[in-house]
Amino acid sequence: MSDSFKFEIDGVEVLARRGQSIMQAADEAGIYIPRLCDVEGLEPQGSCRVCVVKQNGRVVSACTQPVIEGSIVENESEEILGYRRDLVRMLYHEGNHLCPICEASGRCELQAMGYRLGITQATKYPYLQPVRPVDASHPDIVLDTNRCILCGRCIRASRDIDKKHVFEYVGRGIRKRVGVNGYNLADTDIALSDRAIDLATCPVGCIIQKGRGFFAPIGERQFDKRPITLGILPVKERSEQ
């Protein structure tokens, strides 16, 4: 094990292998670093910044930043938590998040992140209330982009695992959104069995399986009793819930 070395997360000594990201090493050590765009089984893309940590005093995204030997990583400091709260708030305010009527409520990672960070929805930022399309053309699947946080998990799942390239980013800046590779969803070769449609892929209530909404009663949903953390994300466990 000559390629393994030590570093520190919030004062805890952690072992890492060369080439590992901070996130990978932390996961293996059982230390949870919050995340939204990163999920088990997909290439990290480092876009949501919720996994922000400080390594040797520099602010970096843990899912894409390689561990530096002997480095000191700050994960749960007040400063870092503040950044994460702001990021999650902005994601909330940027889309149309009506949790009371959302099929994903209770199993949504954005919402769960809000709970974990103790956000009581302060109004520091304006609610943008954008006009965003809902694509219900497909017999089995709905794409409601009102709730999209542009994490790109559907894009990577469809491209790298399903090998279909159904989803892609379109537009730039504030107009950036997720589009489908066709006139609408019904015009693509998407299928319920795709990883892109798996409940564990879309962290929010954007990709919806028709006829499967609200399957767990309130109080028994994924994040009703347990905060989002390690070991709560495995695809299998979530799909069967």
Place this chain on the structure above:
Amino acid sequence: MKKRIATVSLAGCFGCHMSLLDIDERLLDLLQQVEFDRTPLNDLKRFTRHCDIGLVEGGCCNEENVYTLQEFRRNCDVLIAVGQCAVMGGLPVMRNAIMHSEDPLRECLETAYLNSDKIYNPSNRIPSDEALPLLLDKVYTLADVVKVDYQIPGCPPSGETLWNILEALLAGRPVELTYEQLRYD
């Protein structure tokens, strides 16, 4: 002296008030500590005195809501937005995201009263009685209109959550919600 509380439902569904009643027999404990001024619970329609705490459910969708909210702000030391509607507009706010035409309010009213084949409206007019408050161009959150001191998310926040917060507020200590008590739905 007992603290005075006022409550009101603006563009809300009264679910948050129902949730307050959900504190069950603790209502009696609450009444030991507070006196209710203007609130639908006792049907007082006007403030009788200045209040310590104002609980407001629902956002603002018409001019009467704005007027009432401003009155609450003037008459309450601590103003609390209760529930998702008050905090971020709630379900009524859906109208903001679907109405981005040149003349959104007209479009909304025409769809509701004139242009749908599901409507029976022989006069073919949009209701415009003086007694009806005018709709605002869009739905506003409480904090869009006045200064709000605290926000309690949830639709509705559970009785437990409300009790926990009121108790802490009355005792003058910081609120600590358990994991289950912070909800956005």
